[in-house]
Amino acid sequence: MRHAHTVEQVRAAEADLMARLPEGTLMQRAASGLAVAISNYLGHTYGARVVLLVGSGDNGGDALYAGAQLARRGAQVTAILLSDKAHDAGIAALTAAGGRIHPLASSAKGAAIASADIVVDGIVGIGGRPGLKPEAQAVVQVAVDHDVPIVAVDMPSGVDVDSGETPAEHVKAAFTVTFGTHKICHFVDPAAAACGPVHLIDIGLELPAPAVSAIQDADIRERYPVPHGESDKYSRGVLGLMAGSSQYPGAAVIATSGALAGPIGMLRYLGPDEVATAVRAAHPEIVAGEGRVQAWAIGSGLGDELEVDKVRELLNAEEPVLLDADGLKALDDSGDHIGVLATPHAGELARLLGVERSTVEAERLKHAKLAAERFDVTVLLKGATTVIAAPDGQVRVSSNATPWLATAGAGDVLAGLCGSLLAAGLTPLDAASLGAYLHGAAAQLASASGPLTAMQVAKKIPEATRLLLDQDIPG
Numbered sequence: 001m002r003h004a005h006t007v008e009q010v011r012a013a014e015a016d017l018m019a020r021l022p023e024g025t026l027m028q029r030a031a032s033g034l035a036v037a038i039s040n041y042l043g044h045t046y047g048a049r050v051v052l053l054v055g056s057g058d059n060g061g062d063a064l065y066a067g068a069q070l071a072r073r074g075a076q077v078t079a080i081l082l083s084d085k086a087h088d089a090g091i092a093a094l095t096a097a098g099g100r101i102h103p104l105a106s107s108a109k110g111a112a113i114a115s116a117d118i119v120v121d122g123i124v125g126i127g128g129r130p131g132l133k134p135e136a137q138a139v140v141q142v143a144v145d146h147d148v149p150i151v152a153v154d155m156p157s158g159v160d161v162d163s164g165e166t167p168a169e170h171v172k173a174a175f176t177v178t179f180g181t182h183k184i185c186h187f188v189d190p191a192a193a194a195c196g197p198v199h200l201i202d203i204g205l206e207l208p209a210p211a212v213s214a215i216q217d218a219d220i221r222e223r224y225p226v227p228h229g230e231s232d233k234y235s236r237g238v239l240g241l242m243a244g245s246s247q248y249p250g251a252a253v254i255a256t257s258g259a260l261a262g263p264i265g266m267l268r269y270l271g272p273d274e275v276a277t278a279v280r281a282a283h284p285e286i287v288a289g290e291g292r293v294q295a296w297a298i299g300s301g302l303g304d305e306l307e308v309d310k311v312r313e314l315l316n317a318e319e320p321v322l323l324d325a326d327g328l329k330a331l332d333d334s335g336d337h338i339g340v341l342a343t344p345h346a347g348e349l350a351r352l353l354g355v356e357r358s359t360v361e362a363e364r365l366k367h368a369k370l371a372a373e374r375f376d377v378t379v380l381l382k383g384a385t386t387v388i389a390a391p392d393g394q395v396r397v398s399s400n401a402t403p404w405l406a407t408a409g410a411g412d413v414l415a416g417l418c419g420s421l422l423a424a425g426l427t428p429l430d431a432a433s434l435g436a437y438l439h440g441a442a443a444q445l446a447s448a449s450g451p452l453t454a455m456q457v458a459k460k461i462p463e464a465t466r467l468l469l470d471q472d473i474p475g
């Protein structure tokens with residue numbers, strides 16, 4: 001996993017380390033990493049035209065020192081000072097390296113930005129409040145109007161660092177160079193979408209447990225419940241699936257496709273006879289009717305056929321339960337739901353919490369955590385970046401989805417797959433994490449940069465799993 005820490009955690013780690021190192025060491029490490037990342041992006045340094053947007057703090061200092069290093073290697077570097085205050089030693093270093101300094105009032109600044117190869121956003125970093133001042137917004141807009149790429153120093157200025165929210169104007173970066181650890185805004189939308197690819201420069205910080213972790217390929221290898229020689233269909237896990245209705249029979253076929261592509265040994269389907277017939281026609285290996293299961297997945301396409309009392313009984317039973325779509329209507333905030341995984345999209349989460357959908361979309365991390373706490377469940381909030389919040393406060397994100405995945409039935413596949421992982425014995429947090437990541441990986445295979453259907457995603461889950469587990473096909 002990659003880990004993100006809060007501003008407070010970063011400041012504390014920085015203070016610890018700075019006390020043991022000569023002054024300025026951390027900024028030099030940061031600036032060197034930034035300069036290298038800029039050179040790599042441009043593909044050359046000599047003659048490159050680099051404009052630094054410099055705010056009043058150390059974020060501007062990073063930009064100035066990186067600019068000085070690039071100027072020493074032959075770049076034409078111009079700094080635009082956006083505040084009366086700026087990092088004095090950084091300005092001295094840039095000037096000594098042959099860089100130019102423009103105050104905000106300079107009439108030449110627009111032309112410098114318009115003809116730049118790259119603009120460096122050193123306006124604010126972890127000391128920043130959300131939003132851009134009008135003078136900063138104006139110079140950023142010149143870069144946007146002239147298609148000049150912007151590299152964000154630490155994070156795109158104007159985003160809310162600790163929440164990933166973007167309540168006001170902010171920079172949209174071609175890429176971001178950050179230091180010591182990721183920050184929450186790198187992982188959580190909408191801010192994450194403004195970062196572009198994020199390069200992490202190690203500056204030697206020693207950090208506590210992260211606030212948010214991002215799932216990677218290696219996590220699948222470490223946590224996937226791979227069967228062994230002694231496994232049988234029961235020990236691999238049996239999932240009970242309640243999905244589909246006469247109104248939405250297709251949801252059951254799609255959800256069962258997702259479930260069968262996961263690790264379970266057997267799938268029991270419970271639902272109306274005509275839907276069971278359709279499900280078994282698509283998947284003859286499915287067993288219809290009651291029986292022992294290790295986990296339940298309830299909800300996709302149930303429509304009005306949701307039996308709230310029955311579902312509430314299951315929520316209070318021992319087996320873990322996944323609630324999706326209509327199944328979420330059975331969730332209440334009384335009692336212990338520690339084994340429950342809820343998989344809402346933003347609209348469903350908004351209904352559960354009694355707020356507007358747009359509010360959930362703007363404040364995704366906050367509302368996922370709020371619901372996890374209020375309902376005592378693990379919440380998987382679907383989206384371009386999926387946010388998973390556990391009731392103990394752990395948060396993970398999965399960011400490998402493709403925009404093509406926004407298609408009918410994709411959520412049913414995810415519910416089936418996560419249910420399958422729950423039945424195989426993973427915790428709700430791990431089932432959600434691996435499910436979201438495998439779903440995203442399967443969608444990438446199914447899409448190959450083009451349109452896809454939910455069933456195609458389900459069909460690609462075994463291949464995505466095999467690739468991520470790195471297992472050769474025997475024979």
Ligand SMILES: NC(=O)C1=CN([C@@H]2O[C@H](COP(=O)(O)OP(=O)(O)OC[C@H]3O[C@@H](n4cnc5c(N)ncnc54)[C@H](OP(=O)(O)O)[C@@H]3O)[C@@H](O)[C@H]2O)[C@@H](O)CC1
Nearest residue numbers: 014026027030057058059124125126127128129131133154
């Ligand atoms: N921590 C680390 O490990 C390392 C940190 N390093 C670097 O230091 C950066 C943090 O630097 P920092 O603390 O000096 O704060 P920074 O973000 O430059 O803001 C400065 C001032 O800006 C102002 N301001 C606020 N909001 C604003 C807005 N929207 N628009 C305009 N102005 C705004 C506000 O001043 P005020 O307006 O309140 O007077 C604030 O005090 C960090 O991101 C990284 O790049 C690396 O060098 C080494 C390792």
Ligand SMILES: [K+]
Nearest residue numbers: 121124153157
């Ligand atoms: K910045």
